[in-house]
Amino acid sequence: MPITIRHFESAVSRVLSSAHFINTHSQDVFVPQDGVKRAASQILRRMQSLGYSTADWKKHTLTPSIADAHAVEWIFLVDALNFSFWCDQPPSRQYSVTLDGKTYRGYWTLCAAVNRALAEGIPITDARYYAVASDEELARVFRGDEGTEPMPMLRERIMVLREVGGVLVEKHGGRFANLLARCGGSASGLVDLVAAEFACFRDEHEFQGRPVAMFKRAQILVADIWACFEGKGLGRFEDIDSVTMFADYRVPQALCHFGALEYSPRLWEHLRESEKTLKQLGEAKSPGLLPSGHPWEVEIRGNSIWAVECIKRCMEEEGTHVNAILIDFYLWDYSKEHSEEMKEIPIHLTRSINY
Template sequence: MPVPSVEQQQQQQEKEITGPCLEVLASAEFINQHSQDVTVPALGVQQAAMTILEHMQQANYTPATWRTHTLNPQTADDSALEWIFLVDLLNFSFWTAPQETPHTVTVDGICYSGYWALPAAIRRAREEDGGLDLTDARVYQSIGRQQWAHVMRSDAPKARMPMLDERLEVLHQAGQLLCDKYDGKFANLLRECGGSAERLVRRVVREFPSFRDTHEFQGRSVALYKRAQILAADVWACFEGQGAGCLEDVERLTMFADYRVPQTLVYFGALRYSDGLRDGLARMQREGGELPSGHPWEVEIRGNSVWAVECMRRHIRKTTGQDVSAVLIDFYMWDYAKAHATEMQEIPIHHTRSVYY
């Protein structure tokens, strides 16, 4: 194994001092400063910030809103923690290509697609598949390919969950590590983080390969850590900032750079795509093309999304004195995108197959 250079050692020491969330913010600012096809217009950010703040206030949008989603845990206990870890372990790449049949799962008479098909399948496994508790690391560290495919089966015979095999590999890796180091419990890992969102993000990024959401951009390594940060945010929201969810530095978490929230940011005017980028994404969406992971367009979209939400958060604080976390802004915009998909369908979504989001 090669010995890190002095410069690499210094960079690693800086990361340990500043923390992974500040590392993401620094990466986002760098991406914003060196982007060619995505911009964060100041006036658009200001208008979007106040509009979204008003919407959130009208909806009384708080961490407690997280539990209003019926598939989310309705209790705040260790079983909820294991559920959160499992779901965020697999929380990536749910979009459906134009030529594909959407993956759907029906439970309690409701048909779920996209992200929600995942927790629906987990519930179905417990209720219909012999009481299989997929949240148990001792179960998923060794679950077989055939059983995994059955658990994640779609209502439509020809449809399948995207990246099924990659998800299985992620499960096996994480399950084995949890069993080897934490007695099979994410709750034990969380307790070692001492009530810090930063330490939780750092721990999972260091120990679980699929959380290492880093890329090369303009000659520099940039970090976005979408799933690691949303893991901390989900713990905080589930427990409403109490008990295991009392993460003292949760306000340091950034927006979670995926493929859905950027669409919402464009819709509200906080993000702007060049004509070339917009046309290219629209063409890919029509023809079923994909943007490769690490492509400059992908990094620009994700990095500028993080920076746009940070600028919105700062504008809200400067204008109103309110400290609204990037977590709640992100959660609200994701919910908004799902509820107003038809209104925003003319804004193309970037399609990248990746375990990072």
């Protein structure tokens, strides 16, 4: 039976039209065009000097080095759980995972935990396992180093595994690759399928009386498959350039750093005070976090998507074709490598399964 797509307009098209709408109706987040032009020039120059490409995805120690069917299931699992890694604890107590003598934090803890489980003989990338695994089993898979806090939003991650695992087992033979085969080589089509099949991937909100879409995890899932396979075989998508950036909490910080994103004084002050309150009271007691769907949160994410789209267009005007995926990948890597340099730029902290 064919899958019913929830919207006549493709999910990817909705993301870009939503970003434009948010940009033109924002009150506290802006995309200055002079800043975009300078950012585009700096980012392009840096990417070219590094020879930045899809090959960089597999250079990371923890990502699959071989593009095969197992890699597809690994990517789906990781992107199903790719959300909310920020911690409010001191570094010594932050959730961390040590693998092969190296300690990881943030997003990389997820990858390290998955790889550790596989090394221990736990079939964590098999939907038939994680759809029915007990809370205790899954908690062990994602256990942190001794003395550190538990994985953020562990309960929500277990719920996500149950949901996506159940759908894959019941409708797709327990393999995401079977769903991938149905997209017909279309990135936009795959985002549509993922959003239609899995409720937890539907990253949608309301802004100024209109529904808007971000679809961060659904799009990064497509992008990771494309990057892993370097645009070939299972990762060949004819319309890959239609995918937008992936609106999270790290890339906006980098966009502010490069001058392609600006916050109003009142939003900037709120975020700075939120950081201070968080450090003083801890996550559970802090009143300063932006809730998911808050107008400021939507403005930050939507304008980030639009800023990267504008940067991409500036690069094209200069005769260089770089899609939003590679720009996003570069900015995320940059934000991690230059975190100390950008520490004065506040990060909006939102607990959400969307990113």
